[in-house]
């Protein structure tokens with residue numbers, strides 16, 4: 001029996017095991033929406049297409065599955081660009097379907113036409129314009145395959161209206177054939193052997209772990225290896241959760257707002273293993289003084305990440321999990337050497353312990369609420385309950401990264417590469433869709449939350465009890481901090497002179513609004529937040545000019561930290 | 565250093581723009597680029613002439629390999645290869661100047677393919693430096709127009725194989 005393009009798209013999604021689609025309808029995809037009730041996934045109607053992509057992204061980060069969004073042509077499609085770029089920078093697997101004007105009108109400046117394939121070429125892993133309904137099933141299969149394999153990323157599929165209407169026999173391909181696409185999963189055995197040899201000779205070893213360890217579900221072998229060899233671990237913003245931060249070997253996050261001990265350990269290490277990390281400038285600071293004395297072993301599935309920013313001594317192109325497992329096997333084989341190595345750097349660990357004592361992450365809680373205090377209380381009050389924390393961007397994001405103790409992968413959702421304000425709330429919605437019974441927080445700033453605040457309606461409509469913690473300083477705080485430190489306190493356009501009453505606003509949408517203005521109200525308000533079975537906005541009025549420390553001024557070596 | 569890079573791509577909608585977008589987006593330079601279908605109409609071959617230090621060239625070849633539609637990347641520069649470009653030059657040539665110009669054309673083994681009372685169109689084929697040398701010589705006559713192809717390249721038969729752009733396929 002023949003099927004329409006619209007039916008083919010929806011059935012393909014079903015075959016791919018998609019359970020949630022985040023979308024927004026319009027003329028170009030109306031046929032798809034018409035067929036939708038006959039299929040077995042839930043469609044979540046967002047209030048802005050950017051949020052559809054972020055929600056799919058949050059869903060993907062929390063689950064490890066491909067997130068799916070669906071929007072109409074023209075403005076619907078262009079509204080996805082920020083979401084795609086966000087997912088692309090952080091290597092998040094998504095398939096985004098956009099409507100398109102009929103093939104015969106493409107190029108004619110037709111109503112609601114946008115060349116979305118052209119526009120998104122540089123912010124997707126790959127994209128497709130489907131020109132013939134006969135190619136549709138194959139392209140969807142390829143899109144999912146490309147999104148989730150290798151270094152994951154977003155893939156866009158543009159669907160002209162006539163292709164959705166045209167019919168053909170439907171057969172979903174079992175396999176993909178892409179001649180130009182063969183990710184390398186297995187690291188070169190010789191390189192792995194060399195890496196182990198160098199590592200086991202180190203006196204000041206360090207693991208520097210990025211988002212690749214989360215994406216490839218490598219937390220288990222990473223933890224096993226670090227513990228077995230007693231190698232300290234620092235993670236990037238994207239790597240939070242890959243290694244338990246309550247372990248003594250954890251140094252916390254490194255980089256611009258990293259811990260003193262992490263940045264010092266990097267600077268003094270003699271062998272650094274970079275694991276699924278890409279030497280981003282926010283991590284390395286001044287590049288020629290990053291790990292200046294270290295031999296660098298770099299494990300990454302993407303060959304372009306290797307020797308892009310720093311010269312690497314031992315590159316290993318391969319999957320992070322597979323490579324770490326293979327290293328573990330070799331370590332077992334070399335058990336004498338490994339034992340000797342593990343016992344041989346006590347002084348290094350002692351040195352790190354001293355750094356830890358010297359400069360802890362710290363703040364002073366006086367009679368105004370400190371944002372760090374709020375995060376610490378949330379961490380404490382949710383311990384053992386496996387909460388998911390998403391964030392917006394700015395100081396709120398950094399405080400969450402610093403003061404929440406992450407112990408499990410896929411519990412931290414934050415826009416690292418692009419730094420997208422407005423990401424956190426829809427991402428939290430996506431995560432809550434995936435895990436209706438878990439606690440999902442969005443740690444927000446008063447500026448960022450207003451960038452996708454309309455999603456309150458989505459959260460209320462689908463009964464998603466997302467907990468939005470607004471760290472309200474009345475400023476675009478991170479920019480204000482730079483202005484304070486580097487621009488003579490010239491607070492140009494960073495004060496939010498007018499802001500909504502977030503409590504009333506939440507209530508207007510049918511959500512719960514709460515507020516704390518004094519430190520003693522923090523815990524009681526958080527208790528109400530935890531008890532809520534509906535979406536909550538909790539407005540914490542915090543110290544207005546609190547800064548994020550430590551801070552490495554942009555372009556300086558990461559050992560040059562401004563401390564509290 | 566100047567590198568001549570060969571890229572075999574799927575002959576699909578938008579591939580050229582993917583490649584040029586990669587170069588512009590990442591700040592790599594393109595000195596010349598030529599594209600045409602191969603004997604298999606589903607594939608096209610591109611020759612890109614670019615410049616950069618080793619690290620940049622390594623990034624260029626890796627990034628090219630990473631594109632889904634790219635099947636093969638070869639950096640000709642490190643192997644024994646031949647490369648040619650072609651150009652048409654319209655040169656002012658009247659009276660006695662003509663004879664002089666014709667002898668230059670001969671030296672460069674170029675060809676006159678059109679003649680009018682005031683000008684000649686000359687076809688020159690050769691390496692980049694030969695084309696360059698021809699222009700330098702012809703400039704004193706007065707060059708009225710130039711149209712130039714990108715370079716194309718090929719490894720010599722029996723030469724050690726060109727190094728594949730990156731040993732590993734992209735993620």
Ligand SMILES: Cc1ncc(C[n+]2csc(CCOP(=O)(O)OP(=O)(O)O)c2C)c(N)n1
Nearest residue numbers: 394395396419421445446447448476477478
């Ligand atoms: C979409 C977007 N626009 C601008 C920026 C630049 N920016 C980075 S942090 C920041 C301030 C964020 O303010 P707020 O959400 O209140 O967070 P705070 O730093 O005060 O915690 C800005 C404007 C950005 N990251 N994203």
Ligand SMILES: [Mg+2]
Nearest residue numbers: 445446475477
């Ligand atoms: Mg703020």
